Amino acid sequence: MYIEIENTQYYAYTASRTLDPAKETVVFVHGTAMDHSVWALQSRYFAYHNYNILALNLPGHGQSDGEPIETIEGYASWLVKILKQTKSPCFHLVGHSMGALIVLEAAGQYGDATPSIASLSLVGFSYPMAVSPALLDAAENRPSEAYEMMTQWSHTSSLGGEPNPGFWSAGGQMSMMENSRPGAVYTDLVACNTYQNASVAFESFSSPILFISGVLDKMAPAKLAMVVAEKNQSAEIVMLPRCGHSIMSENPDGVRDALNDFIHRHQAD
Amino acid sequence: MRLNEFLTKKIPPTETNIYQRFLKIIMAKPTKTRFDTLALHAGQVPDPVSGARAVPIYQTASYVFKDSEQAASLFNMERPGHAYSRLSNPTTAVLEERIAALEEGVGGIATASGQAAMHLAIATLMNAGSHIVASSAIYGGSHNLLQYTMPRFGIETTFVSPRDIDGIKAAIRPETKLIFGEVVGNPGNDVMNLPKVAEIAHEHSLPLMIDSTFTTPYLIQPFDHGADIVMHSATKFLCGHGTVIGGLLVDRGRFNWQESGRFDTLSEPYSGFHNMSFDEESSTGAFLLRARREGLRDFGACMSPTTAFYILQGMETLSIRMDRHVSNTRKIVSFLLESDVVESVSYPELESHPDYNLCKELLPKGAGAVFSFSLKGGREAGRALVESLEVFSHLANVGDAKSLVIHPASTTHYRMTEQDLLSAGITSGTIRLSVGLEDIDDLLEDLNRGLRRAKKVTVG
Ligand SMILES: Cc1ncc(COP(=O)(O)O)c(C=O)c1O
Numbered sequence: 001m002y003i004e005i006e007n008t009q010y011y012a013y014t015a016s017r018t019l020d021p022a023k024e025t026v027v028f029v030h031g032t033a034m035d036h037s038v039w040a041l042q043s044r045y046f047a048y049h050n051y052n053i054l055a056l057n058l059p060g061h062g063q064s065d066g067e068p069i070e071t072i073e074g075y076a077s078w079l080v081k082i083l084k085q086t087k088s089p090c091f092h093l094v095g096h097s098m099g100a101l102i103v104l105e106a107a108g109q110y111g112d113a114t115p116s117i118a119s120l121s122l123v124g125f126s127y128p129m130a131v132s133p134a135l136l137d138a139a140e141n142r143p144s145e146a147y148e149m150m151t152q153w154s155h156t157s158s159l160g161g162e163p164n165p166g167f168w169s170a171g172g173q174m175s176m177m178e179n180s181r182p183g184a185v186y187t188d189l190v191a192c193n194t195y196q197n198a199s200v201a202f203e204s205f206s207s208p209i210l211f212i213s214g215v216l217d218k219m220a221p222a223k224l225a226m227v228v229a230e231k232n233q234s235a236e237i238v239m240l241p242r243c244g245h246s247i248m249s250e251n252p253d254g255v256r257d258a259l260n261d262f263i264h265r266h267q268a269d
Numbered sequence: 270m271r272l273n274e275f276l277t278k279k280i281p282p283t284e285t286n287i288y289q290r291f292l293k294i295i296m297a298k299p300t301k302t303r304f305d306t307l308a309l310h311a312g313q314v315p316d317p318v319s320g321a322r323a324v325p326i327y328q329t330a331s332y333v334f335k336d337s338e339q340a341a342s343l344f345n346m347e348r349p350g351h352a353y354s355r356l357s358n359p360t361t362a363v364l365e366e367r368i369a370a371l372e373e374g375v376g377g378i379a380t381a382s383g384q385a386a387m388h389l390a391i392a393t394l395m396n397a398g399s400h401i402v403a404s405s406a407i408y409g410g411s412h413n414l415l416q417y418t419m420p421r422f423g424i425e426t427t428f429v430s431p432r433d434i435d436g437i438k439a440a441i442r443p444e445t446k447l448i449f450g451e452v453v454g455n456p457g458n459d460v461m462n463l464p465k466v467a468e469i470a471h472e473h474s475l476p477l478m479i480d481s482t483f484t485t486p487y488l489i490q491p492f493d494h495g496a497d498i499v500m501h502s503a504t505k506f507l508c509g510h511g512t513v514i515g516g517l518l519v520d521r522g523r524f525n526w527q528e529s530g531r532f533d534t535l536s537e538p539y540s541g542f543h544n545m546s547f548d549e550e551s552s553t554g555a556f557l558l559r560a561r562r563e564g565l566r567d568f569g570a571c572m573s574p575t576t577a578f579y580i581l582q583g584m585e586t587l588s589i590r591m592d593r594h595v596s597n598t599r600k601i602v603s604f605l606l607e608s609d610v611v612e613s614v615s616y617p618e619l620e621s622h623p624d625y626n627l628c629k630e631l632l633p634k635g636a637g638a639v640f641s642f643s644l645k646g647g648r649e650a651g652r653a654l655v656e657s658l659e660v661f662s663h664l665a666n667v668g669d670a671k672s673l674v675i676h677p678a679s680t681t682h683y684r685m686t687e688q689d690l691l692s693a694g695i696t697s698g699t700i701r702l703s704v705g706l707e708d709i710d711d712l713l714e715d716l717n718r719g720l721r722r723a724k725k726v727t728v729g
Contacts, residue, residue: 016544037551044550045347062552063527149299158302160366161314164349165357166557167376168312168369175375175522175553252349 011063015047031097035062076105108201126220312366360574375522383502385570386516397423406454467495474529505668522553595635646727672705
């Protein structure tokens with residue numbers, strides 16, 4: 001479906017289901033130069049298990065109009081507008097990589113407003129989310145090379161062994177990034193690299209937090225997520241073995257089960 | 270300690286240093302895993318239960334569900350996995366992933382034959398009333414399907430010479446859904462100008478599907494030249510040993526089905542699968558999802574796991590075999606050019622071939638191992654040559670490790686008049702070879718014997 005904000009159309013995958021205002025809504029936010037399809041195997045599950053889902057395309061990504069935004073704060077205030085426009089008893093925010101920073105910052109901006117953000121799941125998260133100079137340079141000047149770097153760093157093995165029959169995950173990531181708007185990858189990476197507001201954000205809401213990290217994540221090292229998680233009394237952490245940053249395709253069941261367990265325990269009612 | 274304090278002040282400097290070092294060292298430009306390694310490994314992790322190094326043949330029709338919840342979510346695409354081998358199978362899935370890795374696509378689908386792959390692509394993309402623009406220089410079986418059989422289901426094809434770029438453009442109609450051709454066509458080895466044809470296709474918001482059977486991903490990756498879907502008869506060089514029949518489709522995941530506006534099968538809700546709009550389900554995998562969820566499910570032309578195993582085993586040695594196929598072919602081509610019984614040799618690496626320059630550009634590693642030549646003595650000479658060969662096997666196939674020969678005018682095209690043969694680019698003296706991996710000297714001696722027989726028949 002499309003959601004209109006200030007005369008611009010933004011796309012959200014709902015698994016072809018109409019939103020039911022009585023159901024809690026799980027909101028999925030993708031990462032750098034990606035789109036909603038990265039959540040295919042997780043979002044569809046929630047849509048068929050008593051939740052509404054909105055697997056969003058960020059501005060200037062996938063089927064959404066508008067332009068990519070240069071800051072995490074900018075993306076987050078856009079996300080808050082989406083939430084304010086959606087009728088639901090509460091929201092469960094799920095973000096991956098840059099999307100994890102966005103949902104974190106959005107939760108900070110939204111605070112403890114109603115309907116509440118009942119839970120926050122940060123997948124493939126690290127803070128800081130520093131981007132290597134080599135990658136930033138490639139993203140700005142030779143985007144295909146940047147897609148290649150990110151695809152390789154994101155996958156634990158360069159040989160595949162995809163759980164989803166018939167798919168080659170590295171090829172999928174490459175094509176998705178090649179399909180992104182010119183400039184999106186650089187804008188997004190700059191947003192990740194310059195984001196410094198996590199500490200303020202974490203202090204500005206009281207929703208329970210789940211961290212899901214791949215033990216072998218090279219893009220957002222699990223260690224950095226752990227360090228942050230351990231300092232946050234209420235946070236839960238799930239470390240998935242044998243997978244890296246491309247965790248939703250390398251271990252779709254692990255991610256879904258962790259989300260399902262956490263979100264289920266934090267339903268509003 | 271408060272989180273805030275930690276984040277603002279208290280990250281130990283050593284940790285930040287480690288992170289910075291990590292960024293610089295680990296995240297230097299990675300090297301890409303190369304073709305031969307992918308051909309041997311892509312898509313397989315050693316069997317988690319037995320540790321088996323080779324790809325196990327999962328010879329099973331179905332899979333025990335953990336519980337009804339898991340069963341339901343498998344069928345509803347909420348979970349990856351296997352439910353029934355018509356839809357997917359672990360052995361076949363390795364092959365699908367491997368061909369996608371070698372072609373640099375997003376995924377693949379294995380089918381019962383090359384013909385089934387072609388039919389699956391058509392059935393996935395279009396309905397009755399649709400239209401295809403196809404190269405006229407394609408495999409006879411593909412021609413039959415498009416010319417005679419698909420029209421019974423309301424799908425028409427216009428055939429255009431692959432060299433007639435303007436003709437291809439002119440043949441596109443509002444109801445056209447696909448442009449189709451082979452990298453190296455049949456029987457004259459016409460090379461399709463993939464970049465040009467892809468440009469025309471994309472100008473008209475149409476996908477280009479390329480049959481790369483004769484070339485394999487080792488000689489060319491059609492996606493690099495603008496193709497959107499690649500199909501293979503895996504029966505041929507991919508398997509490479511003439512043991513099984515199989516087909517493969519690979520999607521590049523770059524074609525925008527929705528923007529094109531021509532593909533309601535991919536961009537409209539499908540009531541046969543929970544109103545799924547496939548291009549919403551996945552921005553890169555829509556074609557493959559529908560092909561599997563509808564095409565394999567309903568038409569059922571799936572590949573058997575044992576077949577997949579044979580093809581995987583063949584693909585392990587693809588590059589070594591293709592290099593040898595090509596080098597043997599080049600030597601035979603040179604040899605035939607010297608013969609006084611041979612009227613002409615058609616191989617795109619020859620300067621005399623109309624696609625010589627294009628071939629050099631698109632196929633620097635070689636133009637494959639299937640080509641034709643014409644004997645001066647017509648039908649009789651052709652028959653004599655074929656019947657006197659010992660190492661070359663007389664049969665209807667290509668892409669075997671063993672060398673193969675056929676005389677179209679007395680076999681596959683025997684019902685055709687001289688006129689019809691000519692319009693198919695064949696003469697009564699045309700011989701087609703598929704050069705194998707035998708010792709080149711034995712192949713040359715065999716051909717020499719055949720040419721002497723052919724000469725005898727001609728001269729009398
Ligand atoms: C170029 C080409 N495409 C497709 C096919 C059909 O493949 P199969 O025989 O596996 O159905 C063939 C078979 O000869 C072929 O040569």
